[in-house]
């Protein structure tokens with residue numbers, strides 16, 4: 061059920077206009093979430109062909125990057141008991157990007173949280189608070205520096221590390237879909253990852269208006285961001301979680317403690333031309349928390365909106381002109 065809300069949370073506001081060209085929308089399920097790709101073109105056949113090719117590309121990436129499959133590069137790497145494995149070019153690219161974002165964020169984003177996801181089981185029927193010893197044991201295997209990148213698209217894992225690209229894969233797939241748009245306007249929505257490219261045919265000034273979900277009810281929007289040729293990615297504590305003794309345990313882990321991040325943040329949204337970067341950064345910023353996250357954004361030139369538990373939206377300077385908080389909602393811009 062959560063997944064459906066998650067999908068709804070990623071739906072967009074499009075302003076209506078006239079004289080729009082033909083469009084084609086494809087809806088599908090991949091990478092464990094609902095996805096949709098819409099393409100506009102003069103002829104519907106062209107829009108269809110681009111959307112279909114993009115969908116195929118996303119599906120293939122899903123198969124390559126998932127760790128829950130018989131086949132696929134990342135599953136093979138995880139099953140190799142520390143031996144070197146030749147990855148397909150995409151998997152190698154994503155893994156290399158993940159390692160560099162992990163280094164950039166000092167491990168706040170860490171693509172080796174798989175043992176934690178398995179232990180906590182968040183999003184599954186078995187989700188439960190594990191024993192402290194089990195968390196400590198899993199933590200000994202979480203460290204991106206256990207990923208060794210080798211030449212020839214090969215990689216090797218050390219110290220029992222297991223790769224999980226769940227926090228960057230959909231971003232990479234958004235970029236891969238956008239690369240196929242052949243100059244046509246394209247709107248991609250892969251779970252919480254949205255990409256809006258080209259001139260929006262439904263809006264006079266060509267921009268796209270993207271809704272930010274209410275963390276308490278992700279089917280509802282509390283604000284919008286206006287962008288063009290950018291990806292807007294959100295990570296929140298409301299996507300996959302369980303509650304025990306009044307504490308919410310969700311799917312974003314602090315790799316240093318092995319626990320789901322606890323703090324004042326409900327969601328972080330990043331707008332960036334590169335969706336893989338936006339995806340990795342939302343997760344990293346969520347782990348860093350508001351204060352450190354804002355400082356990191358200023359230092360790295362990242363555009364982000366942080367939603368805190370006290371119903372405030374904290375935005376970096378770069379998004380101040382693009383963010384509109386809806387009237388009549390229980391949220392407001394932080395002063």
Ligand code: ADP
Pocket residue numbers: 168169170171172173177224225226227228251252253294295296299311312313314315339342343347
């Ligand atoms: P979503 O996939 O719901 O859009 P994220 O992009 O934040 O949200 O990715 C969360 C997923 O990434 C988790 O389900 C888990 O597989 C993995 N993950 C959890 N914590 C981290 C972390 N600190 N760094 C990198 N990946 C993480």
Ligand code: MG
Pocket residue numbers: 226227228295338339340341342343
């Ligand atoms: Mg992410």
